[in-house]
Amino acid sequence: MSDLPKRVRILEEGPREGMQIEKGPIPTSRKIELIDSLSETGLEQIQVTSFVSPAAVPQMADAPEIVAGFKRKPGVRYTGLWLNDKGLERAIATQKLDIRGSLSLTASEKFLLRNQKRTLVQNVEAVRSMIGMFNHYKVPINRASIMAVFGCNFEGDIPVSRILDLIQTFHDLADEHKFKLEVLSLADTMAWATPGSIRKVVGAVRDKYPDLQLSLHLHDTRGMGIANAYAGMEMGVAIFDAAVAGLGGCPFASHSGASGNVCTEDLVFMCHEMGIETGIDLEKLIESALLAEQVVGHPLPGSVMKGGSLNKLREKVKASMAANA
C-alpha cells in the first residue's frame, strides 16, 4: 500500500533559497540571528548562504560576513551554494562550512539554453569541469541533482526516460571519475509536480536504480508541496529540502507566483503526526518561522506557524482535564 519511511531527513534551505528572493535590504545580523535560531531546532543541515556574484544577487553580497557571524552548533552541517570556481573558493576560504561536492544537470534543454546558454550535451561538459574543480580542491562528491524533473515552463512535460538517461549519465561520470553517487535529488524547479507525477517518476527511478537514495526538492507555487512530499514518502523517499516558514515564495500580489520551497515546519508537522521521526523540535521550529517573518518584514506562507501545533492543543486539553478532575 505504501512504503512510508520511519525517519525522514529534512535539509533546511531557507537562509539561502529564501533570502535570495527578497528585494529589500536585510541586515546581516538578522540573517545570522535566523541561522542561529534554526541551529537550536534539531535540524541536521542548514544551507546558510550562496556564494554567487554580488553584482547579480546583491542580497547575497554579505555571504562571508554571514558565515563569519553564525555560531556553529556541534552535530549540525552548515552548507553553502556556489556555481563556479570563484564561488567555491570563497566558500572554502570561510573555513567554517561543510564543503561537499554536488553535481547538477537539468532535464529541460529549453530551460538550460535560456538560463545558462547551454545544450544538454554542453551541460554534461560543464559537469565534467565541476568534477575537475572538486578534485582540484579535494572536495568529495557524493550527491547529484536534476532540475526541472517534473516539467518546465519553457519545454512543457518532461519524459521520464530523459530523467533515467540523466541518472545514467551521472553513474557513467561517477565510474569515469571514481566517486560514488549516494544521493540523487529530484527538483521540481518550476512546480509542475503533482502526487501522480511524483509516484510515476520516483517509481521509475527506484525500479531502475534501487540503491540510490532519493531526495526531493519541492516548490509550493501551485499548493502541491506537502501533498507531493507525502506522495514521495509513500514511495520511500526519506530526504527533503525545505525552507522554514515557506521562505522563498510569498502568496502576496507583489510576489505573485513566486515559488517558495515546501515549508519546513509544515513538513515536520505532517511527519510527526504520522509517526515519522525527523529529530526536529517542532515548537522551536515554529519560533524560527515566526522570527523569519520578522527578519524579512512581511508575512510568509507557512501554515503551522499560524495554525499552531496539535501537541500544544493536546497539552491544553490534558491540563484542562487535570484541572476539572
Place this chain on the structure above:
Amino acid sequence: MSDLPKRVRILEEGPREGMQIEKGPIPTSRKIELIDSLSETGLEQIQVTSFVSPAAVPQMADAPEIVAGFKRKPGVRYTGLWLNDKGLERAIATQKLDIRGSLSLTASEKFLLRNQKRTLVQNVEAVRSMIGMFNHYKVPINRASIMAVFGCNFEGDIPVSRILDLIQTFHDLADEHKFKLEVLSLADTMAWATPGSIRKVVGAVRDKYPDLQLSLHLHDTRGMGIANAYAGMEMGVAIFDAAVAGLGGCPFASHSGASGNVCTEDLVFMCHEMGIETGIDLEKLIESALLAEQVVGHPLPGSVMKGGSLNKLREKVKASMAANA
C-alpha cells in the same frame, strides 16, 4: 497501492462558508456576482448562503436577497445551510434552492457542550427532531455528516471507534425513520487531520460500511488540505467540499489561524493533472477565484490562482514551438 477514483465530485462552499468569516460589509450584488461566476465553471453544486440568525451572523442577513438575485444555471444544484426550523422555512420560502435533508452529529462531546450546550446523547435527540422537521416539510434525507472526526481543540484526539458508533447511530435512525443514508461526510472541523489519520479513519469506515459513499470536508489551517484530499482519493473518496480561492481562511496576521476550506481550484488542478475528471473548467474557476479576492477585498490563500495552470503554460510552449518551426 491506491484506489484513485476516475471522477471526483467537488461541491463548492465558498459563497457560504467563505463569506460568513468575513468581517467587512460586502455588497449583496458582489456576492451574487461571485455565485453567477461560479455557475459558469461546470461546478455541479454551489452552496450559496446560510439561513442563520442575522443577529448572530450579520454577513448572512442578506440571504433571501442573494437567493433572489443569482441566476440559476440549468444542471447546477444550489443549496443553502440552516440550523433549525426557522432557517429551513426561510430557505424553502425562496422557492429557488435545492432543498435536501442532511443530518449532523459531532464526534467531540466537549465541542458540542461548548458550542451547542448538548451532550452526545442529547445531540442524537436533536437529530431526531431534525428528521421530524424534514418529514414535516417533505424534504428527502439522504446525507449525514460527522464533525470533528479527526480531532478536537477541546477534547484532543478522537478514537476511530467513536466515528464508527456515530455512523451506526445514523444507520439506526435511517432504519427507524425509513430513509436511506447514501452519503456520509467526514469533517475535519478543526484541521487535525493528516494523510495518516485520513487513511486510518476512511479505511476503518470503508471496511465496516463498504456501501456508504464517503465525502470529506477538509480545512487547510495547518497546510494539510490538499495532501489530505489526495490521501482520501487514494482510499477511494470521490466527493469533496471545497471553497474557491481558499475562502473562509486567510494566511494573514489579522486572521491568524483561520481555517479555510481546502481550495477548490487547487483541488481541481491536482485532479486534472492526475487524470481524474471533475467536469470543471479550471481556467474559468481561476477567474472566479480572482473575482472572489476582489469581492472580499483582501488576498486569499489559493495557490493555483497565483501560480497559474499548467495547461496555459503547455499552450504557450506549443505556440512558441509552432512559431519556431
